[in-house]
Amino acid sequence: MASSATFSTSSFHGTVFGSRGRSCHNEVMFNCLNLCFNQTCNMKSISASADTQNSLLSSIRKWDKKQLVARNLRKNSSILCRAVGIERKPWFIEGNKFLLDDVIEAQQFDRDTLNAIFEVAREMENVEKGSPESQTLKGYLMATLFYEPSTRTRLSFESAMKRLGGEVLTTENAREFSSAAKGETLEDTIRTVEGYSDIIVMRHFESGAARRAAATANIPIINAGDGPGQHPTQALLDVYTIQREIGKLDGIKVALVGDLAYGRTVRSLAYLLAKYQDVKIYFVSPDVVKMKDDIKDYLTSQGVDWEESADLLEVASKCDVLYQTRIQRERFGERIDLYEEARGKYIVDLEVTRAMQKHAVVMHPLPRLDEITVDVDGDPRAAYFRQAKNGLYIRMALLKLLLVGW
Numbered sequence: 243m244a245s246s247a248t249f250s251t252s253s254f255h256g257t258v259f260g261s262r263g264r265s266c267h268n269e270v271m272f273n274c275l276n277l278c279f280n281q282t283c284n285m286k287s288i289s290a291s292a293d294t295q296n297s298l299l300s301s302i303r304k305w306d307k308k309q310l311v312a313r314n315l316r317k318n319s320s321i322l323c324r325a326v327g328i329e330r331k332p333w334f335i336e337g338n339k340f341l342l343d344d345v346i347e348a349q350q351f352d353r354d355t356l357n358a359i360f361e362v363a364r365e366m367e368n369v370e371k372g373s374p375e376s377q378t379l380k381g382y383l384m385a386t387l388f389y390e391p392s393t394r395t396r397l398s399f400e401s402a403m404k405r406l407g408g409e410v411l412t413t414e415n416a417r418e419f420s421s422a423a424k425g426e427t428l429e430d431t432i433r434t435v436e437g438y439s440d441i442i443v444m445r446h447f448e449s450g451a452a453r454r455a456a457a458t459a460n461i462p463i464i465n466a467g468d469g470p471g472q473h474p475t476q477a478l479l480d481v482y483t484i485q486r487e488i489g490k491l492d493g494i495k496v497a498l499v500g501d502l503a504y505g506r507t508v509r510s511l512a513y514l515l516a517k518y519q520d521v522k523i524y525f526v527s528p529d530v531v532k533m534k535d536d537i538k539d540y541l542t543s544q545g546v547d548w549e550e551s552a553d554l555l556e557v558a559s560k561c562d563v564l565y566q567t568r569i570q571r572e573r574f575g576e577r578i579d580l581y582e583e584a585r586g587k588y589i590v591d592l593e594v595t596r597a598m599q600k601h602a603v604v605m606h607p608l609p610r611l612d613e614i615t616v617d618v619d620g621d622p623r624a625a626y627f628r629q630a631k632n633g634l635y636i637r638m639a640l641l642k643l644l645l646v647g648w
Contacts, residue, residue, distance in 0.1 A: 243343035243462055344456040344463045345640060348474045348513035356517065360482050362639035362648075369405060369638070379408035382645050385439035386412045387431070388466070389446045394608055394630050395466050395476070399443045402637040408645075411439055432458045441645060462644040470504040476607055477510035479636040480565070483629040487603045488562050491515075497524040497557045499588050500567035500613060502533035507607040508567060512537050516544040523548040524557045528587045531569065554588050558597045565605045566590050566613050591615040598623065605629050 342350065351359075369375045384403045388396055400410045428446070432455045435442055443464045444455055449471030456463040467473040485491050496515060498508045502525055512533075515521050523546060525533045532550070541548050551557050558564055569585045590604055595618055598604075606614055606626040618624050 243456060243459055342644070344452075344459075344465075345474050345644070346452050346456055346463065346465050347472050348477045348510040350474070351478075351514065351517070353517050356478070356481065356514070359478065359636070359639050359643070360485065362643060363482055363632075363635040366635040366638040366642070376405060377407035378642055379403060379406040379645055382408040382441070383439045384408055384410050384641065385435050385442045386410065386466075387435065387442060387444040387446075388413060389444075389451075390467065390469075392445055392466070394633060395445065395473075396443075398630075398633045399464075399466065399637050399641075402634055402641055405634075406638055406642060408641070411435075428454055429458045432463075436461045441641065464640065464644070467506055469506070470509075471506055472510045472513075473506040473607075474510050475633070475637060475640065476507045477514045478640075479629065479633040480507070480511050480605065480607070481514050482636055483605060483625060483632045484563055484603075486632065487625050487628070488601065491518045491521075493520040494518075494563065495522045495524070495561040496563040496565060497526055497554075497561040498533070498565050498567070499526045499554065499590070501531045501569045502527045502567070503531040505531075505567045505607075508533070508565065509537055511565065512541060516541055516546045521546055524561060525550045526552070526554050526557055526588055528569075528583065530583060554590075554594060555597045558590075558594050558602075559599070562599070562602050563605060564590065564594070564598065564602065566610075567607060568609065568611055568613055586612065589613055589615065590618060592617055595621050595623065 342355070365375075382403075384399070386396055386399060396412070400412065403410050428451060432442065436459050439461065441462045441464065442455065442459060443466050444452060445466040446452065446455075446468045449469040452463060452465030452468045452471075465472060465474055467476070481491065484494065484496075488494060496511075498512070500508075502508050512523060515523060523541065525548065527533065538548060566588075590613065592615070595604070600623075603623050603625040604614065604618065604621070606629070608626060608630055610626075614624075614626070619627075
């Protein structure tokens, strides 16, 4: 959402996203801890020297992006705030308002935000027809702009909006059947559509398109997939599904299989998994669609253990989650030879499921072709249709939070 004056700010977290994805680590931490310090020093029962104050402020100015330093600062600020009876609230809550303007990329979310979204999603599972909760978004309009084909994402967003009492304006193939076919820019389309709606859900064929839309719009933008870039709402529902199926998110082993070069779902999922502790990620893919270095570098920078492997059976025996993806022919252009080289190399079949642990699950963002055989569907560890259903609850939660808050 475009804005010239305000930021969605964090009081205690290492990364703070404003309306255009900007961050303001130092300013927020400085102001918050300085306020807590001053209020603490005003208490008669607590005395502090100038040296102590200078030491604290010096520590704040040396704010580092690394999580270790972030945790220490949050701990210190929490101690100070407790000393004066100040309640520590999550950074993304201001009254009843949810302080995320848009959903553009997985890096926006920290663990507290994820937990809060998941709590709302659990509430959405219990929304009944005709209940007051089913009218939460009455009077709101959602526009869906899809420049690429979609079944699950578009229908789940539209279902989510309607199940909460809202209305939908939809363009199923905006690339061919909208003014984009006449040469209209994305920015002009967004400026026009925001006049008709309260929130825009957009899928685009270009990486970075969602960020451009968010920089233009004055209403919330949700990225429903931008080319080979990211698919943050898919990653949210994936992590939610893992939590529901496995029962935990720390200490898990996840195998990402298939098209890792162009698969936006696995890119976003990797970013979110990095938020959790003691996670190990296995990359299993044909050489032509290996995971790109930017994701591997990011995981390394976050201390996430990752490994590339060519042995699907061995990896399947070790992991808690086997996340299979489709080799995407549409990303290969005219290089059909490369597509045929990659397709069919790694298939999840009964032999693979026999190698898996009893508690492990098979996931897939769908649609599938032949990368998971249909005889796997009967295995209770096949979670991909439950995964798709969870997308409804996550998207209901996001629409509620972005439009009306808590």
